Amino acid sequence: MFVTVLFALLFYAATAIFLAGIGMRIARYARTPAPLKIPTTPAPTTRGGVVLRMVTEVVLFNSLFKANKWIWIFGIVFHVALALVLLRHLRYFLxxxxxxxxxxxxxxKYAAFxxxxxxxxxxxxxxxxxxxRYISSPSDHLMLALLLGIGLTGLAMTYLWHVDITAVKLFFTGLMRFDFNPLPAHPMLLLHLxxxxxxxxxxxxxxxxxxxGVFFSxxxxxxxxPREKRHLTNVKWMVRSEKPAASADQ
Incomplete structure (x- = not known):
């Protein structure tokens, strides 16, 4: 029961931090002024073109494809596979x-590979x-290590050390009703979670x-x-008025 309560509280806290943190960041992005008209050219000249450009960026990583094909391959493979894995996990919540x-x-199941x-x-x-490597910080490696650890522990539970998935589902569906159901004390599951x-x-x-963040770039x-329409920022700029300095001959 201790493990159940501990992980229930952990996921309540993690969910609150996740949602509140992302919400505050998005609000900050939305309030940040864009004082310059700086679309990367060649850029669309209509709002519909911008929407299409954003779709190709988000879904196909268009600019990355043009910049580096090898990085694009690994990036698109990871993101598409991650999307499938996340969608597969909906069975634990619905x-x-x-x-x-x-x-x-x-x-x-196979997208995890x-x-x-x-x-x-x-x-x-x-x-x-x-x-x-020169511009990579420890946090970059930490993010990759966390994601890789999640993927490897998930594969381990699928093919090596099986877990009672019915009990796992009861645990998470119970959390959504504030009802604590026992979580299997499986070491690989606990590490994964x-x-x-x-x-x-x-x-x-x-x-x-x-x-x-890409939507606010x-x-x-x-x-x-820029020639057809004047660009104005979406916030009021505070201008500090200062008293002119006295001239040397005064």
Missing amino acids: DPVPAWVVMIQPFG AMVLGLAGLWARRVFVERI LLVAGLMIIFPFSKLLHAP PTRNQVDN
Whole structure:
């Protein structure tokens, strides 16, 4: 029971920090003025074109594809696989489980391998590419280690040390009703959940915020119309008035 209560409180705290942290960051991004018209050219000249550009950036990583094909491959493999894995995990929170979630279970199961492969490639880039290694900070390696640990422990539970997934589902569905159901005291499961909670807590304060941040990037979300329309910031600038200095001949 101690383990159940401990992890229940941990996930309540992690969820609160995750949601509040992301909410505050998004509000901060929205309030930050964009004083210059700086879309990366060639840029769309209509609002519809900007929407299309954002879709290709978010879904296809268009600018990364143009910059570096190898990084794009590892990046797209990791993100697509991660999306499938997350969608597969909806079965632990929904009752009844929608038919489409049931249908993607085999794809999500094997997508975990692709997720780990993509992460390994992205981490190898930070280790072996000199110019990337130079600008990489310990937090960059920590994020990759957390994600890789989550993927590896998940694979271990799927293929090596099986866990009572029915009990796991009862635990998480119970949390949503503030009803504590016993969590299996499986070492690999506890490590997996501990890493997930750690990632949730760190996420709002890390570089992983590029996920929502890309929508507020002025180089991507601006229309290229500086000649047709005057660009104004969305905040009032405070101008400090100062008394002119006396001239030397006074």
